[in-house]
Amino acid sequence: MPAEIVLTRNIRPGLEPPDLKAYERAGGYQALRKALSSMTPQAVQEAVKKSGLRGRGGAGFPTGAKWSFVPLGSDAPRPRYFILNADETEPGTFKDRHLLEGDPHQIIEGTIVTSYAIQADVAFIFLRWEYRKAARALEKALSEATAAGYLGKNILGSGYSLPLHLHVSAGRYICGEESALINSLEGRRAVPRAKPPHPTVCGHWGKPTIVNNVETVANVPHIVLRGPEWFAGLSLGADSGTKLYSASGRVKKPGLWELPMGTPLREIIEQRAGGMQEGFRFRGALPGGASTDFVPEDRMDVKMDFGSLEKAGSRLGTGALVVLDDRTCPVGMVLNLERFFARESCGWCTPCRDGLAWTARLLQAIEEGEGRPGDLETLDGLAKSMGPGLTFCALALGAAEPLASALRLFRDDFERHVAQKRCPWR
């Protein structure tokens, strides 16, 4: 039986996204009607909790549990905020873009239902600056939804009101980190905040705030409409739902597919992406964007879900596979990644600010044939210094994952660079 397509079913690549009418014809805004007319916010939370939905931004935190941290009740602090994290900047990743450009109403409906579930008073879409097309699609959809009474005061006569603002980011990777995002939204430097307190208690303007990823929120209307059991049944493994996977690198058909959560990596590469291009051999892949550990060839059968990849020594991340082949220098690839992370460091904490700059410079030296004995041990130490709890936020942690795994898996290649004083691929 072919797997069910949920999130991307209305998306027709190359064509305009469905407008309000088309979206409604396809069953759009029924979840919102159902939630507002027959479900309490707690019931929506409960459904999402039961569905097993985990955050699709990379960390995989259970969505319903996150929502439940927001204090509700008459004496709880107000206003409460919901922020849709559409600041997708993870290298190799374009799943949120696909959803935003292809079916903006689905995202808006998910945002309203989510806001209702946490009783948010105001909601924002925090959109990556470069996503111009998505911005246009969202602007159009927002005005349609507002005109139709899905947004604004007293939505569908339910008594629930929600203003939803589109905020276009000034454009930095760190803005995807939820507390840096909040600082940026407040008009301040995009520097992460210390946690605790978590934004769920003390976020935007010091008030309870939920920040969810685009793909996460896209799932919410479907869970509300079709139930948590249906959602849990979509997947092939322990984690529920479908997942947007993509593959880039020297594969025959790079692309993006919605597949059951837990589809094996090998299946994505070999069946969806058509396998490696002629003359190229698979050496490894970053399974979830740039900030995940390499999965080597001998682990290609790993299921692409949170738990399985963790057991395989990596992370699901965004589910965007970046494939390394045998004719590409792994040192050069890691250098490219670390340059990105070094540049995108916000500059707040030392291991990230100075450690990544040194890492990138050292990798450059090795790649250019200026590596020296001891350099790899220095890199090992730098990667270790960006381990869990050692840096202020997860940026450096993510930067350390491809570095540390490459140093482990492709050690010979690094050593050849140093020993031969050149890049063997050049």
Add this chain to the structure above:
Amino acid sequence: MPTIYIDNAPYPVKDGQNLLHACLSLGFDIPYFCWHPAMHSVGACRQCAVKQFKNADDKKGRIVMACMTPAAEGTRISIDDPEAVAFRKLVAELLMTNHPHDCPICDEGGECHLQDMTVMTGHTYRRFRFRKRTHRNQNLGPFVNHEMNRCIACYRCVRFYRDYAGGRDLDVFGAHHYVYFGRDRDGALENEFSGNLVEVCPTGVFTDKTLKEHYTRKWDMQTAPSICVHCGIGCNTIPGERYGLLRCVRNRFNGEVNGYFLCDRGRYGYEFVNSSNRIRQPLQRGDAGEKEAITRESALRYLGEILHRNRQRIIGIGSPRASLEANFALRTLVGPDRFFAGLSERDNGLMAAAVKLLRESPARTPSLQDVARADAALVLGENVPNVAPMLAFALRQVMLQVEIRDTAKVGIPRWEDAAVRDSAARFSAVFIEKAPLFISAPTETRLCDIAAPTSPASPDDTARLGFAVAHAISPNSPAVPALPADSLALAGQIAATLLRAERPIVVSGPSCGSEKVMQAAASVARALRAAGRNVGLCFTAPECNSVGLAMMGAAGGIESALKMAAGGADVVIVLENDLYQRVDAASVDALLHAARRVIVLDHLAHATAAQSEMALPAATFAESEGTLVNNEGRAQRFFKVLDPGSSSVRESWRWLRDIGRASGFAEFTPWRNLDDVLAAMARELPCFGAVPGIAPPAGFRALGRKIPRQPHRYSGRTAMHADSNVHEPQPPDDPDSALAFSMEGFPGPPPPSLIPRFWAPGWNSVQAVAKFQDEAGGPLRGGDPGRRLIEPSPKSVDAAADETAPSPFKARPGEWLLVPLYHVFGSEELSVLSRGVAELAPKPYLALRPEDLQRLGAADGDEIELTLNGVTLRLPAKSAPGLAHGLAGLPVGLPGMPAVSLPAWAVLRGAATTEDGGSPIVKG
């Protein structure tokens, strides 16, 4: 009291601390950068890593940042864990990747926290072999030097400058390892606390630009505990000297007064000590009218002769900027009936009234740190940032108390500095609406950015608002008749806010020239006290010993002295005072002419000294020991940091003692040293009974030894005078204190009032303060120095009969009520002699509301002619929208501005209507 386990040994710690704070308080050395005892934790530098274990069985543990981890009951950590040690070493190495190896030419060298911490972590060999990132430096004005290449990005500077000091023109720019801390363009730092960047910065990015002009290493600097003389707050300082030159002034921690910080006037106002205009030898007017230098002995012989004959005909004019001892010596010499305050009659009356109100108030005079801990404040009539900058700094923290209280409700501890601030949404307009700080004053002040919105008001209307607040709090306070509805509503709002607060304070003072305003403030404090609130009543004091002089009491001000002199006086002795800065020139001239002889004791050859028959070289704060009483009523001792050497410069009290002895006055015979003066003063004036006890006496010895003013690493002792004499000179004697002009002496920590510098093994920077405290950031071990002389009055808390509100202010057509305007840089006589301070001081001007300017047919910068008590001044106009209606503002104390008694009504005319275009200032 929780118990934590450090490397398996149990330690009791205070509640609610983080691990770094707790460990430093216990005496452990953990390196850190971004944490600061006054600014707490933000977790940026990652230097203070330790290993934390879940329980006694957990052998693996995980690395945590000590500054971001609560020291909760049962917490188990290891500082010595090899992984933690290695991580700390790597972090130091990372910080050093871009740090230049310029320690030998860096002003911070030898007192650099980065040096100390690098040594502490054990990082020695750098592995980073690439080009360092470099930055362009900025010219940040006369006080602070900028060298960005040295930056390790700890973020302390911007946190201090923006979050604590309220500055807006220093920020962090850029990202990743190119973060840049500076201004958006070159230019003088606008915030009056910028000098603290020098001490807040853990390395040499921000250094003291004035020190650079006569640079000396910390270890080569002779230092002593001192008190700032540039306003009435009494911040504790450490001046540094070498080769007879005062090199710099640094902060001296006092947990009750200034804490870790100073204002720029206090830090950079010291250069008058080195002035070429100093009086170094007694000067006597010769036959030709020119001043001639004479010896100390001949001066004393001469004075002895003339005073001996006419003791009943000597008038003494004391000084609010001279020590208690100097004023007391003069008072003893001339007798209390002929001892006058060196202030205008009006200013003397205001200070006397202020001290009376404080003494009779049931409210406590808060220390500066009490102010910083207050959770609501009402300011009446004062431009606090310009009159008492560090008091404004303290008031700025009032907002923080609200944030701390609100965030505590959601479980955020105070030390989570960024979280406390982020959660309070301090930039939102809603937050300002709820601000617990209210200011009513003739002009807007730099505190208005964090205060509830109020309109500027004339002194009388300010007093009326204050009385209305008092009435709203307690019906026992008289009602204010004919109060407009909006003022009534505001008074109600202020009253409610103050009543809601746990630690409210009322701030006022004499600087707007209105006793009624101070009465109103006292009335609010009394009403709050009657309502059972723990309220503080805080008055500013214009000068370093204004309160001391007022407590001593005088027979009147300068005008009274003139009256007495006109009745017949042989000699007028003027103590540390330029009378031309106090009252109008005509009165001073009259006084100086009425007396046959005028003797001036002061540091500098000013206008009054020029008019004198004899000018005697009086020691500055840097060359003398003495006691000052600050606005809190706290008596504090300062100590000599440099010996005047072979010059005739002496403490004023010593000059006066010697004059008394030369005149044969028996009271002075037993005055051998400062302790004898203090004892005599305590006997004569019981209000100063506690003053002898504020520091150990001259005979104090620690394990038989004096306290050395020079560090044990002081270099060149045997060589520094070799250009004049190859023999090592005997160190100067200091008969007045337990401090020695030597490297030798007691090597341990001295009693808190005698701490000449903060240094501890491995801690060469100012961060060594922690080693002198009971707990990091807490009071000095042995108690913070100083003794409070004014305590709350236990008497009845009913309103005094004369406390009624003045009538409403009425603007007059064609006339303006001139009010004094103060400037942090410029309004104080001595600090403005520093080049940098002078550079930042404004030129004389007349402030007018824009519509008043228009009415006079003048534009910004045009000359305005003002006539006041027969004096005509011509000044460029300055548009001042922040001024209350009907008022005009005249800056006071600026060089070139004549003394004018304010407030006063004045007639103004646009200069276009005047005939000649003469000099900017014309004395009528």
